[in-house]
Amino acid sequence: MKKNILFLLFILSSFCQAKELNKTYSLWYDRPAFNRGGNYSKIAAKGYPFDEDWERWSLPIGNGYMGANIFGRTDVERIQLSEKTIGNKGCYGAGGLTSFAEIYLDINHNHAKDYKRELRLNDAISTVSYSYEGVDFYREYFANYPDNVIAIKLKANVPGNISFRLRPILPYLHPENESKTGRTGTVKAEGDLITMEGNIQYFNLDHECQIKVVNYGGNIRAAQDIQGKQNTIVVNQADSAVIFIAAATSYQLNDSIFLLPPLEKFRGNEHPHRQVSERIKNATDKGYECLLKEHITDHQQFFNRVDVCLTEETPVIPTDQLLKNYKEGKRDPYLEELFFQYGRYLLIASSRAGALPPHLQGGWNQYEYAPWSGGYWHNINIQMNYWPAFNTNLAELFIPYVQYNEAFRKTATRYAVNYVKKNNPEALDPIDEENGWTIGTGATAFSISGAGGHSGPGTGGFTTKLFWDYYDFTRDLKILEEHSYPAILGMAKFLSKTLKPTPEGILLVDPSSSPEQRHNDKYYQTVGCTFDQGMVWENYKDLLEAAKVLNKKDPLLNLIKEQIGKLDPIKIGESGQLKEYREEKKYGEIGDPHHRHISHLCPLYPGTLINSSTPEWIEAARVSLDSRGDITNGWAMAHRLNSWARIKDGDRAYQLYQLLLSLKVTENLLGNNPPFTIEENFGATAGMAEMLLQSHEGYIEPLAALPATWENGSYRGLVARGNFEISVTWKNRNAVKFNILSRKGESCRIRYANIKQTKITDSNGKSIRYRVLEKDIIEFKTKPYNSYYIQF
Structure with a gap:
């Protein structure tokens, strides 16, 4: 409770009064999204089905808890519902997200005219408008955060013309089975309310969704589907209608989730029926217009904080055509602005206090098994998700990760103890907590992993960089005292026990791995790779600065002061490159020379070790970036973009920004790894901000990497x-x-x-x-x- 109050106080203390932006930012299209079903012949993300239309054409709304993908169809509207806490066994057997529901509106308006669907970023509202048989129809969708509901309104310019059948389903139902992949559930309609409830076998996780329909004029009734089940609602000849959606599970974020086996994680938790019912009742009592006004105020307090203007013109062509033209070489600064603001919109829609952090797909997932489990990968995904939070004026949106991280900290301490026992037993402290905490690559809403595997212990220092930035951008002492300092200190305790001395007196992480690099078809393990050494240095530097601010006297600090000078983290090779491995001589002789990860450049970005005061390291980083190449996975291109910005080469950074838009973005401007992952969006937004403003060297530097193209x-x-x-x-x-x-x-x-x-x-x-x-x-x-x- 105390932490929650402090979070609220921080929100109030840093509240920025909404201001109108220079222009309206919207994604819009002159045709509905396709809905042709998943292409089961495509192998993507561990071999699970691929829905190209959901990926490329649907438009996302979200409130941090729930997400919905809107298709905007006039025949059968599809609203795909996501919720962050509903999970199954997952593609790695450690828990992963699944889709919550599919909601269909049978409208049967074929051959509509004057069609337009839109997602307005300024107020986070999606709309559909068209004419049919001489009547103008309009639909409006938004995801309200304060009341945690999704609201939809249907209306027409002629009374009595709103008729539809609401037909939701629970997807991916299977009987319980020995492999524990079962999902059971029912859909029941009574009057104006549909209740969908069920259970996920792997976790014994209860879930429920309620959909309330309020009609104005006409009539409404619960009805049977073609199989005779009472699970639909029919509205006939209404003047307008409103639909409220609320969904939840029995998931509660606490340390037991990460400490207990699957069937024990949620035992004893309250069934979600009461909270879902309360949300629906509250929404109904407030009414659509009140919820809409509340939603706009809530969204704009964040979105309107930042305005970027590269052009005074707003295109009059649909977004898919705008993107097509851009890919064909017709540069459009409005699209570049739009892409920047879209990343901010997506972060607001997927990272709100009280909800889980944005996962690999932000807050959206239509699959039975989310790609790569829909997790929080700590060797770059979760970090990149939050890179734009601080410099684009959205620091409060980091709260969900703080809450998530602190919930798994006890388990992370156990992993730290086990790691030290295995790899450096003589350094083990008999008091578990004095061994700190650690985090490996894989993590989900249901479990975490420890350090090791294909990513070294530096993954933890890479993570605590976020906690230092959380303080450094806000300069809030309560944040530093209660959240950032404990996180950084605990990680330093662990990292100090991963170091082993060499005969030359250097301290090296042993064992050590540069994330996901392979050599001779095996993940390459070594001693003291640049990623690990650099991230230990970053963690130590941040700890010493934090301790100075807070006047801390922790006994560990003297050891850290001694160790930081013995890390020798950066080495330059015979090719002039910044080495990824201490033992490499020429660039690329170890591992994939064009690997997607540039983990050895993390001390450049998001780290601060490599900066303008070390020009020889900057030049070596430039050589490595050039040698690595630009064309790779979308998120990896975004990391390159931010790294070129840190080198203060605005033209190369801009080139990456262009390449991301041209090669790694689909018609709905979502990142295309493929399949869809959210990091490209967040990384690109952070990259533009880094081009326009830097502050990591002890001073503020506006326009630090301004490209020639952005002349005015x-x-x-x-x-x-x-x-x-x-x-x-x-x-x-x-x-x-x-x-x-x-x-x-x-x-x-x-x-x-x-x-x-x-x-x-x-x-x-x-x-x-x-x-x-x-x-x-x-x-x-x-x-x-x-x-x-x-x-x-």
Whole structure:
């Protein structure tokens, strides 16, 4: 309860008043999404069926808890419902997501005219409009977070024309069986309410969905399907109708989920019927218009914080045609803006306090076995999901991962003990907690793995980087004290026990693996690879900074101060490359030279070890990036994009941004690994922000990697470390003005060419004194929530 109150206090303290954006951002199409069924001949994501139409054409809405994919059809509308806590055995046998329900509306409006379907990012509302037999029809869909319901409204411009059959199903039902893959359930309609309830055998996990229909005019009745089962609702000749959807399971996030075997995880938990019923009743009592207004206010408090303007024009062609033109070489800055804002929209829709974090597909999944289990892969997926949270002004959206991580921490401590016992027993502490905690690659809503396998212990340091950034961008001491510092300290305790000395006095992680790299057809295991050494360094550096802020005196700190100087994390090879392995000489002699992962460059991004103060390492990183190549998996291209931005090569970063849009995005602008994974979207959004603003070197650097193509533009609301909200206008690739809102009142250091010749004023027009630290770096004092203006 105390943690929840603090989370709410943080939300209130960092609330940004919604502002209107320069333009409307929407995905829109002049035809419905196809719904031709899954292509079972395609092998993707561990061999499970592939639904190309769901992947490419449906439009996602979500509230963090639930997600829905809208097809916008006029004959039989399909609304595919996802919910993050419904899982089955999964494709690895360790638990994985499954689809919750399919909801069909038999409307039977064939050969509609003047058709348009749209997803407006500004207010997170999806719409469908068309005319049929002289009547104009309109549908509206949104996922409300405060009340955790999905709402749909159907109306027409002529009274008495809303008629449809609501026909939901529970998918993938199987009898219980020895392999424990059964799913049982029933669908029952009574009056204006449909209740779908069932059980997942593998976890004995109960689930329920209720769908309430409110008709205005006409009549409504429960009806039988063609098999004689009372499981549909028919609305006839209404003026309008509203549908409310709520779904939940008996899942409750706590440490027992990760400590207990499958059938014990949810034993004794309350059946979801009561909470689902309360949500439906509350939604009905409030009414559609109240929920809509509440939804828009809630969404826009996040979405409207950031505005990026690269063009004043808004295209008048459908999004799929816009994307097609872009792929054919017709650059469109509006599409580049749209793609950036789409990533922010998707994060708002899939990461909200109280719900689970966004998984591999964000908050959406239509499959019986979600690709790669729909998990939280800790060798880059979960990190990339949150890269845009901090610099695009969405820090509160990291709360779900904090809650998830702290729930699995006891299990992670057990894994740490087991790891040290196996690999460095002489370092084992008799007190379990003093061995820290660890995390491996694989994790889901139902289980986690420990360090080892194809990704080394550095995976943990890669993870705690998020916790440091959570503090560093907010500068909230409660966050540091209660969440970030414990996470970073616990990881440092573990990592300190993975190091072994060499005769030369260097400390190396042993055993060590660069994520998913293979050599001679086997995952390559070594000692002290750059990924592991670099992520240990990042964790140690963050711990020492955090301890200094909090004036901590933990006994471990002296050891960390000693060890950090002995890590020797970065080595340069004979090809001029930044080595992935200490033993490599020329680039590519170990492992796949064009591997999707660039884990040895994590000290460049998202780390800070490689920076402009180490120009020889920057150049070596450039050689490695060039040698690795650009064309690979979508998420891996997004990591390359952010890395080129960190090198401050805006043109190469922009090239990756273009390639992502041209090669790794489908008609609905979702990332195409393939199949669909969400990281491409989040990584691309973070990458554009990194091109426009950097702050990892102890100062704020606007336009650090501005490409030549973005000759003129502006942005508002990006966030720099120190909790400075930055707005910039530029012309002919030169800054015109900076607006800096200091949300914590810390000293502001800012770097830009010839900045010492400028004048700084505050919101009252008063000149602000500053001192010159270096040729292009100045520093000045600020006050909390005061604005400062720099004019060029």
